[in-house]
Amino acid sequence: MSRLTRPKSAQPSALKLQTLLDPQAAALQTVLLERVHLVAGFNPRFQGLTSEEQAALLTPEALGGLVASMQEVIPETGVPRGVIQPLLVRPLDAQTYGVIAGERRYRAAQLAGLTHVPVVIRAVTEREALALAIIENAQRQDTDQITQALAGFRLMSTVSGLSEDDLVKHLGALRRGQAEDTYQLETLLQRTYGTGVSTWSQQRAKVLALLPEERRAVQRGKLSAKSAFALLKLKDRPEERENLLQEMLQQETSPSAEEVHKEVSRRLAEERVLAPSPQIRLKALLPKLKRLDPQRSEEVDALLQRLERLLS
Structure with a gap:
């Protein structure tokens, strides 16, 4: 079933927490699967992932375990087990519901050939639904x-x-x-x-503050969050920051956060050594003062007086 596009809303005001966190404001029902629709943008699990990575989480192969559990027959009744955990939905109109949380269960139910699904209905606004989707997803144990x-x-x-x-x-x-x-x-x-x-x-x-490629490296398990945070010290050196990230990703094993910290510190220290100090730069300029014409000598003298005032 196709996704419905969420309309853009005006500048919002604050939501009431009681509406979001009150479990009493819910009703459990069983509804026709065809009356339930997906709404684009409500799956927090997809945040930061490319469209290809999102699609990979929803293939029949990726949903195989869920589908199999739904099709499993309960010995006592001979009836397929179906969806164990209800979908969280909200009314879109008098006949249809939009999924707030449970997209994978919804898609698995379609693949399993179910006609009805259990749902928890929350009569909430679009913004409240988005907040509920994130709160529901926060209960997952495998979220990076x-x-x-x-x-x-x-x-x-x-x-x-x-x-x-x-x-x-x-x-x-x-x-x-x-x-x-x-x-x-x-x-x-x-x-x-x-x-x-x-x-x-x-x-x-x-x-x-992380770059998109740094976030993806952590999400894919190629880099620890602490290692990625160590790269933030190179925020003023974007090219070197990118090069170091690529070097780490090409290694057979992910470097530890301590190793990344040491490498970043080494590069920053190296830059300080290579950059001449103000004293050295001034000393190098002294011989040139003798070759200045009178007019430029006056300009230099004015600059020296300004420097003296700054240092006093």
Whole structure:
């Protein structure tokens, strides 16, 4: 079944946490599978992945285990087991539902030939649904640190209505005690990830500074998050940063974070050694002063007087 495109919404205001975290606001039903639709952009698991990598997670081969479990017959009843964990959906209209969480289960149900699926229905807005999708996905145990961090910042941005840049600034102000937690982000983070504002402001925010290829390397298991963070020290040397990343990816075994830190430190120290100090540069210029004409000598004298004032 084709995906439905999510319309762009206006600049949002903050969402209420009770709407997102209240399990009482749900109803369990069994509905026709054909009445359930996928909505583009609601799968946090795909964040940071290429379209090819996303497709690889949804092939019949990748879904084979889920399909087999759904087709397994329950001995006591002789009925196929079907979908064990309900899909989380919201009403799109009077007849259809949009998937908030459970895309792989939905696709597996199609492959298994199921006609009905169990669903938990949440009457929420599109923004609330997006936040719920991220919260639901946060319960997964196999989520890598990059995907989790990107999803977490998307969740906070969705809930607060703040842009990514403003959100990072707000988290920093909260950590320093310079702002009130108007959007209840501490509660949201603790309930969803078991960590608070301090961790997300100081550690998780580093993920946002990584280059896309660095994020993908971590997501693919080619590099640890700590190793990727070590490359941030080379932010002012993009070419060397890219070269070092490629060197690490070409190694048979992934370098440890300690090895990457040492290599980055070595390159930075090497640059400091190669760059002549101001004293050496001044000393090299002294012989040239004797060859200046009167007019340029006056200009140099003015510069020297300015230098003396700066150093005094």
